Amino acid sequence: DCVPVPVCFFQQSRSFSISNISEGYRNEKIKYRFNSSGGRVRRINNPYPPEIPVTTGSVMERLGAMGFPTETFTLEKVMMPKTGGRDWRGRRITRRAGGDPQHYGMVELIRECNSDGTTRDMRIVALEYDNFRSANTAIVVYGDEKRRIIGTTSMKVGEIIRNHCFYNRIVLEPQPGDCYYVGNLAPGTTVCQINLTPDRPQITSTAAGNKATVVRNDGHNVIIRLSSKQDIQIDSKCRAVIGQVSNEQWGNLEWGTAGFGRRMGHRPRSGLFQLKGGWAGRKIHPPRDVNVYHTDGSKSQSPRIQTFKKSSKTKTKDKTKNK
Amino acid sequence: MMALRLMMLHFRRDAVQGLLENTRIRSSRNWSLPGKRCLSTSTPKYCLSLLDNEPEKNYEFIVKQMIDKRQELELEVLESGVLEGEPKLDVVDDDQLCYKPEITPIVRHNEPLFQYRNSTVLWEGPSQGLHLTKSMIIDYNLPDVILQRRGEFEMPVQDAMVRKSIVQTSLAENELEHVPEHSRIDNLISNIIRLTNTLNRWLPELSNRGIIDHIPTQTRWFRDGKLIEAVGSLGKLITCKNQLPPIINDKSLILSSSLYKFPTFYPASSTVDLQRVYEYNINELSSTGLHTNYRYPAAHTHFISSYPRIESNVEVPLTPILFNRALFAAFSSAMCRAQQRLPIDTRILESPIVTQAIATDGRLFHFLVFQLNSLDLDSTEDGVRNMVWWLPDQVLYEGCTYGDSEPIGYNPEVFQTIVSMLINGVHRKDK
Numbered sequence: 243d244c245v246p247v248p249v250c251f252f253q254q255s256r257s258f259s260i261s262n263i264s265e266g267y268r269n270e271k272i273k274y275r276f277n278s279s280g281g282r283v284r285r286i287n288n289p290y291p292p293e294i295p296v297t298t299g300s301v302m303e304r305l306g307a308m309g310f311p312t313e314t315f316t317l318e319k320v321m322m323p324k325t326g327g328r329d330w331r332g333r334r335i336t337r338r339a340g341g342d343p344q345h346y347g348m349v350e351l352i353r354e355c356n357s358d359g360t361t362r363d364m365r366i367v368a369l370e371y372d373n374f375r376s377a378n379t380a381i382v383v384y385g386d387e388k389r390r391i392i393g394t395t396s397m398k399v400g401e402i403i404r405n406h407c408f409y410n411r412i413v414l415e416p417q418p419g420d421c422y423y424v425g426n427l428a429p430g431t432t433v434c435q436i437n438l439t440p441d442r443p444q445i446t447s448t449a450a451g452n453k454a455t456v457v458r459n460d461g462h463n464v465i466i467r468l469s470s471k472q473d474i475q476i477d478s479k480c481r482a483v484i485g486q487v488s489n490e491q492w493g494n495l496e497w498g499t500a501g502f503g504r505r506m507g508h509r510p511r512s513g514l515f516q517l518k519g520g521w522a523g524r525k526i527h528p529p530r531d532v533n534v535y536h537t538d539g540s541k542s543q544s545p546r547i548q549t550f551k552k553s554s555k556t557k558t559k560d561k562t563k564n565k
Numbered sequence: 566m567m568a569l570r571l572m573m574l575h576f577r578r579d580a581v582q583g584l585l586e587n588t589r590i591r592s593s594r595n596w597s598l599p600g601k602r603c604l605s606t607s608t609p610k611y612c613l614s615l616l617d618n619e620p621e622k623n624y625e626f627i628v629k630q631m632i633d634k635r636q637e638l639e640l641e642v643l644e645s646g647v648l649e650g651e652p653k654l655d656v657v658d659d660d661q662l663c664y665k666p667e668i669t670p671i672v673r674h675n676e677p678l679f680q681y682r683n684s685t686v687l688w689e690g691p692s693q694g695l696h697l698t699k700s701m702i703i704d705y706n707l708p709d710v711i712l713q714r715r716g717e718f719e720m721p722v723q724d725a726m727v728r729k730s731i732v733q734t735s736l737a738e739n740e741l742e743h744v745p746e747h748s749r750i751d752n753l754i755s756n757i758i759r760l761t762n763t764l765n766r767w768l769p770e771l772s773n774r775g776i777i778d779h780i781p782t783q784t785r786w787f788r789d790g791k792l793i794e795a796v797g798s799l800g801k802l803i804t805c806k807n808q809l810p811p812i813i814n815d816k817s818l819i820l821s822s823s824l825y826k827f828p829t830f831y832p833a834s835s836t837v838d839l840q841r842v843y844e845y846n847i848n849e850l851s852s853t854g855l856h857t858n859y860r861y862p863a864a865h866t867h868f869i870s871s872y873p874r875i876e877s878n879v880e881v882p883l884t885p886i887l888f889n890r891a892l893f894a895a896f897s898s899a900m901c902r903a904q905q906r907l908p909i910d911t912r913i914l915e916s917p918i919v920t921q922a923i924a925t926d927g928r929l930f931h932f933l934v935f936q937l938n939s940l941d942l943d944s945t946e947d948g949v950r951n952m953v954w955w956l957p958d959q960v961l962y963e964g965c966t967y968g969d970s971e972p973i974g975y976n977p978e979v980f981q982t983i984v985s986m987l988i989n990g991v992h993r994k995d996k
Binding site for chain 2: 317362363364365367368370381383384385386387388402
């Protein structure tokens with residue numbers, strides 16, 4: 243019968259060729275089906291999708307398919323051209339896709355301690371710009387290895403950073419740039435680069451200028467408020483970096499021209515001078531429930547914490563007066 | 566495969582492919598065979614034997630027929646006597662003619678080997694290279710042995726020839742063309758070496774030297790429990806018959822160098838920027854790149870160029886890069902020659918080995934003299950240190966443009982120091 247289809251990467255790029263598309267698919271007719279609302283929709287036939295995700299999936303999976311070494315860490319950068327919203331077949335799947343090609347450099351998203359359990363001291367060697375993300379990165383050296391990490395606002399060249407791993411102790415003056423367990427932090431500390439479970443990488447609040455605050459620490463569970471004013475509950479063994487993510491002025495930049503937006507990947511739209519309905523505008527709703535991330539990987543919700551305030555109706559007892 | 570080819574002549578291709586994939590044969594009308602105009606899904610009887618996993622029967626019969634015919638032909642040739650008159654040739658194996666180097670199998674180790682190449686860039690600078698070679702800078706100037714001989718010999722029209730070579734190498738024929746960097750530097754070095762050949766009338770021993778380029782060296786030494794290797798062609802090398810005399814031969818001064826303390830790179834180690842290799846052979850000894858019976862085995866000076874300039878994540882200026890290249894070149898040439906003669910654990914050499922190096926950018930010249938005092942470099946606290954004399958940033962000329970026939974800001978002292986370094990170890994016979 244049919245032969246498995248080879249993978250097609252980056253049809254729009256000049257370095258790769260377009261001949262990887264299957265011959266059998268070209269001869270097939272375009273099939274349509276009717277939607278539930280009665281409209282006609284094109285049916286996507288992909289009987290042999292690639293085993294490796296091309297557009298969706300993590301960056302490391304895509305790089306492994308290209309031949310880039312993923313087991314070992316390298317500071318080299320790889321150019322990753324954009325697909326324009328096109329799939330391995332060459333057909334458009336997502337609208338409003340595009341932008342300049344990006345250069346991906348491997349970043350260490352899990353800041354671990356030494357295998358002995360001792361603190362890991364690292365020294366900053368350079369601060370550099372990363373085209374793949376809005377935050378700036380830093381090159382770090384420890385032992386015989388060099389790594390790249392997401393930088394914070396307080397980082398400077400020559401500074402020493404530490405990754406701590408101790409339990410059952412709360413730190414009142416944590417050093418900015420260091421990495422602690424979330425259970426070691428007192429409420430009120432600013433935090434970034436959090437992982438939702440101890441097994442996952444530290445991905446949340448890694449964009450430029452993001453920061454989160456520790457609201458409550460129960461010893462086993464910790465509640466954190468993100469920059470989007472959303473609360474999450476995570477295990478105390480999750481890790482977090484103290485400080486605010488670098489390049490905090492990213493949100494205040496003015497793009498100025500339409501070409502800058504095209505380079506970022508924004509396609510033209512015509513929504514400014516058109517009337518809107520009830521869906522537009524600011525809405526005031528009660529805050530959502532807290533998302534709980536369990537160590538199993540499951541997710542649940544719990545009601546939001548109530549903060550009791552003093553009111554004029556309550557009376558306070560004067561204990562100083564003798565009965 | 567013969568059986569399948571026979572079947573494909575009688576049956577359709579689909580049926581044969583179905584047999585290959587162990588699928589059911591499609592029912593079809595077979596128009597190729599006469600007399601059989603009916604649907605058939607089963608195979609005829611005369612082909613069943615082919616499908617019973619006994620295809621070799623017919624094949625063997627065919628092959629036997631072919632062998633019998635070949636034997637008949639050979640008997641005819643032997644009986645006719647054609648081959649008797651031809652002479653017999655000696656059998657020559659290809660193995661005897663070809664050169665086969667001894668190939669040793671490469672083994673994979675758990676502990677890596679740290680490799681220094683011409684393309685490595687040490688981010689910390691000269692202090693990192695000094696830590697790896699266990700050496701210390703004694704003075705930011707050349708030793709007196711070399712400085713005293715500056716200006717001893719002056720060739721006629723010396724400065725004019727050097728200025729001419731600068732213009733020749735740095736400028737192209739047209740203003741539109743651009744001279745590549747590697748040729749600009751290599752040609753300037755070769756012109757300077759050629760100018761020193763005029764000294765042979767006063768110093769005939771200068772002719773007993775060899776100039777080698779792209780020499781593959783390999784030296785290994787232990788440092789803090791780690792195996793380090795310097796590999797590659799570390800510049801152009803001038804060799805001579807006898808080694809250079811040591812600059813500091815006083816044992817009290819050499820032993821006092823053990824008090825020098827190295828700086829630390831905490832939390833990093835000095836081997837951060839080196840390439841890690843896990844497949845290597847421990848039994849391989851250090852090699853100079855020359856065969857044993859070479860006429861001029863001793864190393865005299867290295868000439869190092871700034872090309873190729875390598876980019877790194879950290880912006881490192883050019884002078885520390887050239888310092889490390891010059892240091893590792895001088896160190897490796899001295900170390901590999903000492904390891905061939907002496908045991909590995911010698912703490913102090915009775916006659917320390919001296920090598921020199923000159924690094925250039927085409928405009929700036931840097932001079933280095935290295936003295937090897939010990940082979941035991943494993944510990945940092947104990948032991949004798951090696952010695953380095955380093956003279957950086959000597960400007961030969963400030964600028965050279967197409968409008969000027971001569972370079973601007975020419976400094977004649979630089980060429981005098983080059984000559985004094987090349988003369989080191991050689992004296993007049995009259996004196």
